[in-house]
Amino acid sequence: MDLWANSKRSARPREYLNLALTRALAPATIHRGSFDRIVVRRRDFLQIAGVTATVGFASGCAVRSNAVSGTSSPPTPSSAASASPGHVSLNLAVPRISWERVIRTTVGLRPHRDSGFVLKPEKFGEKLVIHDYGFGGAGMSLAWGSGAIAAEMALEHNERKAAVLGCGSAGLTAARQLQRRGFEVTVYAMTVPPDTTSNMSYAGFTPTTALIANEQRTPAWDVQFRRAAEISYRQLQLLAGAPGWGVYWIDSFNATDELNEQRPSEREDDLLPESMRPERDREVFGPGEHPFPTRYAVRTSSLAIEPSIYLDKLVADFLLFGGKIVIRKFDTPRDLTSIPEFLVVNCTGLGSKTLFNDTELVPIKGQLTLCIPQPEVKYRAFGRLRNSAVAASISPRSDGIVVGNMMERDNWSLDPNPDVRQQNMDAAIQFFAVMRARSGRVAPLDRTGQPAPRSQPFAYVRPA
Numbered sequence: 001m002d003l004w005a006n007s008k009r010s011a012r013p014r015e016y017l018n019l020a021l022t023r024a025l026a027p028a029t030i031h032r033g034s035f036d037r038i039v040v041r042r043r044d045f046l047q048i049a050g051v052t053a054t055v056g057f058a059s060g061c062a063v064r065s066n067a068v069s070g071t072s073s074p075p076t077p078s079s080a081a082s083a084s085p086g087h088v089s090l091n092l093a094v095p096r097i098s099w100e101r102v103i104r105t106t107v108g109l110r111p112h113r114d115s116g117f118v119l120k121p122e123k124f125g126e127k128l129v130i131h132d133y134g135f136g137g138a139g140m141s142l143a144w145g146s147g148a149i150a151a152e153m154a155l156e157h158n159e160r161k162a163a164v165l166g167c168g169s170a171g172l173t174a175a176r177q178l179q180r181r182g183f184e185v186t187v188y189a190m191t192v193p194p195d196t197t198s199n200m201s202y203a204g205f206t207p208t209t210a211l212i213a214n215e216q217r218t219p220a221w222d223v224q225f226r227r228a229a230e231i232s233y234r235q236l237q238l239l240a241g242a243p244g245w246g247v248y249w250i251d252s253f254n255a256t257d258e259l260n261e262q263r264p265s266e267r268e269d270d271l272l273p274e275s276m277r278p279e280r281d282r283e284v285f286g287p288g289e290h291p292f293p294t295r296y297a298v299r300t301s302s303l304a305i306e307p308s309i310y311l312d313k314l315v316a317d318f319l320l321f322g323g324k325i326v327i328r329k330f331d332t333p334r335d336l337t338s339i340p341e342f343l344v345v346n347c348t349g350l351g352s353k354t355l356f357n358d359t360e361l362v363p364i365k366g367q368l369t370l371c372i373p374q375p376e377v378k379y380r381a382f383g384r385l386r387n388s389a390v391a392a393s394i395s396p397r398s399d400g401i402v403v404g405n406m407m408e409r410d411n412w413s414l415d416p417n418p419d420v421r422q423q424n425m426d427a428a429i430q431f432f433a434v435m436r437a438r439s440g441r442v443a444p445l446d447r448t449g450q451p452a453p454r455s456q457p458f459a460y461v462r463p464a
Helices: 002-006 013-025 042-058 136-154 169-180 219-239 307-320 333-338 349-355 418-438
Strands: 102-112 118-124 127-133 161-165 184-189 247-256 283-285 296-305 324-327 343-346 362-371 379-383 392-397 400-403
Touching (some): 102 136, 102 349, 127 169, 136 169, 136 219, 136 343, 161 169, 169 184, 169 343, 219 296, 362 418, 392 418
Parallel strands (some): 127 343, 161 184, 184 324, 247 379
Antiparallel strands (some): 102 362, 118 127, 283 296
16 A cells, blocks of 8 residues: 555654544544534544554554544534534435325324313322322323322321223323332223324423413422423333333424524523423534525434334233233222222323313314325425425324324314315425425426425535
């Protein structure tokens, strides 16, 4: 090798290493964002690794270059990222969104209360009912924490046999928290997974979604919320990546033409402590550094939950620890006298409107359209074209790519809204067709004349 010969072999291993690294890294993509991430092509990395190993061995490992020492400076927050000229920083597969790939549209009704969730005990004759419901769009996010608080309330009762009403996310996690504290638990429910409201959710750690009217917050409620959020966040972290749970970390990209520089602590919504805000891990990609059809792309990290996998695992876990499930319906609190348990945890969601006469409960209708899964798409994205009134959004799951969402207050219908589906799909088709065009590939048209892009990794290089 000429480079090795020119270095005079045994004389200057440090100089050789520096020269080799400089030449190897020259064509590579380097991006330093708010968290100093370096991206290097695999071939370049293997070349560098080979050079490093050779020189380290030749010099008796006595010389170590800072460039490959593994040390790094602490992350520096910044609102804009810089990249090496001539290269993009992100390599993303483009979602294939088209009407031919739609496999289903689902509807779920979120149980919302303007004054927030209910988490408290209440006496009904000889029965003690601990209410644990009303989480709006935050049910999957807060369930482990609210279940833990409900179980702690149950410990103040002498009974160690408990009934849980409801077999969605709130009911199953409350049942598991009771089991962890030594209770014998029976779940009573009208429906079980995969037919619960929780199965229809977008699912992720979104603990403030459709949760409470800001003006109705109280200091006591805030304390209870934060404790539930902290417990849930820790539990979901422990489940992330665990076999069979369907919980994992995922990058989320907000594609936008304008950056919001407002600090999270300055926002009106200060419910979440700083440690749980996704903006803590925030990275901004500027023009030419990302494949989206907007000036900027802001990356954050978030916890994702796959409802079908997660809820089936919760059921299996509950049964494994001796739990029982009984299919039945309760119409009035008087019906509770027919079950043997004196301790009852109520996780019926919207069912509490009639069962316990909670007139404040209203549904917030959600609707998701799913396309055929794409395993190569491993990120969430949200963005809007300049001429579009509707934002496009996708979230990949193993059971399909989720397109769009909706939040419609006081709508009890479980029928999909065709207009919402049309708007969400059209926005996604157009947005990701432009994203594909930016990669230098022409998107084919489907039979309706709409772009129907095929998935290939984004490999766009900014023109000089």
